[in-house]
Amino acid sequence: MPVLPFSHILHHPTKDQVILAYGEHIQVVDTKTGVIVSSTADLEEREAGGLQVQPLTNTPDVEKQNKARVQQIAISNDGAFLATAADDKVMKIWNTESWKCLGTRTLVRRSNALQFTNDGSHVVTADKFGDIYNMERDIPDVVEPVKAEKTTEKTDGEGEGEGEGEDEDEGEQPILGHVSMATDLELTKDNKYIITADRDEHIRVSQFPKGHNIETYCLGHTGFVTEVRVLPGASNQYLISGAGDATVRVWEFLKGKEVQTFNVREALGLSPLDSESEEDELTVYSLAISESKNHIAVVIEKESKVLILQWDPATAKVEVFKILEVQGHALAADYDRSGKLWVSSVIEEGTTGLLSVYDEEYNLQEDLAKYANTFGSKTVDSLPDLYSTEELRKRTTDWRDLKKAREEKEAARRANDPDAAPTKKRRTNKNSRKIPEPAPAASTADATMQE
């Protein structure tokens, strides 16, 4: 049976640790020894091949666990706090010493990105509905929605009271919003600006926290944007973005100016698309940056290759440094404090390659991965689809094609069954100029007979 992959990898900014998320849990690995030091779940007993399980520094509080999958993680600059957001919309703040949960809070909508402000006092989140909230970190340990009001698009029930003047303006207000799913956010190093990305190819640069002042847009992507990160360098003026259009782009973000388009398909040496009209769905899934080496690890959706780019702040260009081949499909990656790259993969069978660790020269360090591969994560019956990109793809059809298809279908239906009544759904309204087609005599007769 497969083992759940590590969905997120995040390095601790001040300690030699990486934090791994899998399913609803988090685990902490010592990056010097590879040993799992903390976990929110008891470690599974597995075929260890002579390896000894090391005791955890914390005691997993099994009672308090919830069942929701961790979807976002972020750590404060001083490393004292970790924030997680799960698919039940609950955000948790963790103490990174005791790995105890300090507080929980139900967000209005599912979070697609989390980041602490520089001073660690606030957590900024970007949600599924495109709203960006700047929330205080010290949240009460209660599960209560940010806003009292229910906002669901799905339930189509009536009967909600109207016009009392107290509606969605109650509760916490977003500092900015997109009319589209927000996919990522990034605060600039000085926290003066916030960069937000959405499903409609936009990257927006706004002032922070006065998000109503939009500085500019970085427009150029032709697919949903998946990740935006400020690039290292003295000027801090460059941004790198990844998207569902098979490109990585470099921007001078305050000017909204694209300075480089980097074609990932070409760089990976993958075969070009069959037809030119076909849109390239190769998706840059996530980016990890090594500030010390100016390296960027590019994780590509459902690919075994991880692209390592070299960033040159002087020429403002990225170029291929190396291509790593991992087992299975790479899912998450991050560089630790000393510059080692940690990559997690989706592995169909077994546990080898669940986590791969590369040293500064990109040599595989099996010793560092073996504990996590042997004792980490948990066994499941089947693997869920962990790439969250399907909802980002647009499957629109020109309405003319839809109409044509509908008419053809209707014609075929009528041809097979000449007595069939016209589809009720397409009832013409009385103001339409379309002359209603006379109902076939047979069906009229049927109707009368039934009465």
Add this chain to the structure above:
Amino acid sequence: MENTPVQKRPAEAAAEESTGVVRLPQKKFFRQRAHSNIFSDHHLDYPVSPDRMDWSKNYPKHFVPKDPEAAAASSLTQDSGKKIEFADIGCGYGGLLVALATVYPETLMLGMEIRVKVEEYVNQKILALRNNHPGSYDNVSILRMNAMKFLPNFFEKHQLSKLFFLFPDPHFKKRKHKARIITSTLLAEYAYVLRPGGIIYTISDVKDLHLWMVKHLDAHPLFVRIPDEELVDDPAVEHVRNATEEGQKVERNKGDKYLACYRRVTDEE
């Protein structure tokens, strides 16, 4: 197909031919349900960024086509240098644009409308007006677009001087309020495309919606209400009240019209 030009009777076509006057399209052939889900993925054509927009189809007297072949065939050798300055969001049947086109003959203006058939109607109307009044109406056009999502794809920062939101969809239900055209978060985007000093015009016959728009605009740091007495001198206001088809409908039904106009200010250091 319902939105193709209506077949003209032979006599009508002959009359058009001899006089050169094109009959304006008739609204009754272009009706469409008044609401549209602005959150769904419509099939829309929009440029990646404003500089890549080819406006020559909309304003053939002002823009040279971007495609070199089409450019060679164009009567223009260079762009007029003008940029769109007025945008009517959810312009409906285009009454305001048609009225303003001759009031501000030097200003390019654009309507955005998400309903296919309505867009087609306005388009035909503009083409007919251009034909019947040579030299006029070259400054007005319409696009089928979801303005709530793609405004920054068309307009640069501070490009516009006037934005119109006339008789917008009230979205009465509370859970639909996010779909309203004036929200706190969308106002930031309107402020982005609007230059400081530019004006947002809102009008509605639905008092609740009017109050809602006023509440959000009042609360927004980048908009300040223009007192009614200052509006008297604004030549656009009369048309905001009376030129739209919706406005005329309200007039016929003896309904109330609530106007609120705001100036774009700045709070940046």
